[in-house]
Amino acid sequence: MDGSEMHYLILGIGSTEESPGAIGLPDQVPFPGAHFEVCADMGNGVSFSDNHPSVLGQFTEMTDSVVVNGMMPNLTLRYTEALTSDALRKHHELDLYTKFWPGVEAPDFLYLCSGTAETCPVTPQDVADGKPHQCDGLLAQIDASSPVLWLACTSITGTSYGDLLTELIPQFMSHLPLEDRGRLSQVDKRHRAVVENAPGNSPAGKIRVPREKRADVGLRTIYTQSELDASLKESSVLHFQPGGGSKAEPLTVTAFHKASPVHLFAWTDAQPLAAVEGGILTAHEGTVITTMKSGSVTLQKGATLMRMVGGDVQIEGGFIAKVSGGKATVRTDGSVGEVDVIGEVVLPAGEITVLRGGVASAAGNARIITVSGGRADLLGSASIGTVAGGRVDAVGAAVVENVTGGKVYAEGGVRVDNVTGGKVYVKGQASVTASGAAYVRVSEQATVHAYGTATVHGQGGTVHVHGTDVTLTGRVDSEVRHPA
Numbered sequence: 001m002d003g004s005e006m007h008y009l010i011l012g013i014g015s016t017e018e019s020p021g022a023i024g025l026p027d028q029v030p031f032p033g034a035h036f037e038v039c040a041d042m043g044n045g046v047s048f049s050d051n052h053p054s055v056l057g058q059f060t061e062m063t064d065s066v067v068v069n070g071m072m073p074n075l076t077l078r079y080t081e082a083l084t085s086d087a088l089r090k091h092h093e094l095d096l097y098t099k100f101w102p103g104v105e106a107p108d109f110l111y112l113c114s115g116t117a118e119t120c121p122v123t124p125q126d127v128a129d130g131k132p133h134q135c136d137g138l139l140a141q142i143d144a145s146s147p148v149l150w151l152a153c154t155s156i157t158g159t160s161y162g163d164l165l166t167e168l169i170p171q172f173m174s175h176l177p178l179e180d181r182g183r184l185s186q187v188d189k190r191h192r193a194v195v196e197n198a199p200g201n202s203p204a205g206k207i208r209v210p211r212e213k214r215a216d217v218g219l220r221t222i223y224t225q226s227e228l229d230a231s232l233k234e235s236s237v238l239h240f241q242p243g244g245g246s247k248a249e250p251l252t253v254t255a256f257h258k259a260s261p262v263h264l265f266a267w268t269d270a271q272p273l274a275a276v277e278g279g280i281l282t283a284h285e286g287t288v289i290t291t292m293k294s295g296s297v298t299l300q301k302g303a304t305l306m307r308m309v310g311g312d313v314q315i316e317g318g319f320i321a322k323v324s325g326g327k328a329t330v331r332t333d334g335s336v337g338e339v340d341v342i343g344e345v346v347l348p349a350g351e352i353t354v355l356r357g358g359v360a361s362a363a364g365n366a367r368i369i370t371v372s373g374g375r376a377d378l379l380g381s382a383s384i385g386t387v388a389g390g391r392v393d394a395v396g397a398a399v400v401e402n403v404t405g406g407k408v409y410a411e412g413g414v415r416v417d418n419v420t421g422g423k424v425y426v427k428g429q430a431s432v433t434a435s436g437a438a439y440v441r442v443s444e445q446a447t448v449h450a451y452g453t454a455t456v457h458g459q460g461g462t463v464h465v466h467g468t469d470v471t472l473t474g475r476v477d478s479e480v481r482h483p484a
């Protein structure tokens, strides 16, 4: 064919189910001209393969029988899976045609015309007058003067070496060591598809698909420390997962590496990364790091660090089970199970389950469920479920729901709801409700509601005394007695 001119080949499954008129489209359209050829497979189905001599030879031209008095049926073609097969699309007979196939380049259920007399020619005279289609149909979407082959099939089936390989690849790859599967996945997108779409679970662990399906990312499964060390010295960015099985060694990311950050993934048969002792690493969804000692890690959504004893972690939706050192910062969202000894957690959002030691700075809408030791600073609208020990400094609009022990210093507009033990120091506009063995010291404009056997020492503020067993010492600006 002449390369300077578009030759259209429109291929799909011919639909005979319903007349276009039933869904408001024209049943007939004026024949667009001699450049438009209608062909059909005469009910035989069309097959293709790499070594089949002809696809086009399986069609019979029907133009003369469908065009009557310059009018023809408003033909329609619909999608079938074979239309995306490379073996069909690149078949030597079809390769150079311009394709406008339903469900691929064109809308599924492609009609010749989808317009009305307002938008489109409806008589042969309209066509002779040069009236164009202005609808969503084929005749409006292509260069109307170019040759068009309209090929209606009853079915399209085929195979090619490529398709056969695709079927064999999963079996073939299942016999390979994981490391080789990972490497093969870099070679060919069909190999990659097998790795990425591996079924549900494997004996070695939960299978996940890497979130970044970038074609240029080489996903590697690494089994030995020596290979990991060698990989970290390469100049390309490393995307890897620790492999499993009897030959796998526990892996540690150690020194700073040439190309940072290193990306930790979990796609198939992933094992935990044993340790991070340096370097910069991004842990993606589904990954697990057992211990972090130093270096810098970003924990993305669905990534887990079991124990942190040093270094710096940015939590972007991930989870740290236990912080015993180093500094963790919640950047977007995420959570920390337990903080002890000397860990530090900064959270503008997210949650800590238990603070046993160390320091937590909670702001925004962050929440600490229990404080039993260490020190928590609350800002913004952050909240604590229960303080049983340690020290809390709360300002802003923070809320402490229960205090059974420890010390709470509250100012600003902080609310301390239910104090039954421990010591609470309130000033500013803060308010506290105390009972039981609670000790409260109140000053400035703060307010205390005291019940039961609570003890309140006043240096100003307002105290509401409920009942007769409350102990009130010092001086308050306002004392309000309520009946028991």
Ligand SMILES: [Zn+2]
Residues within 6 Å of the ligand: 112, 113, 114, 115, 116, 119, 120, 121, 133, 134, 135, 136, 137, 139, 140
């Ligand atoms: Zn039209």
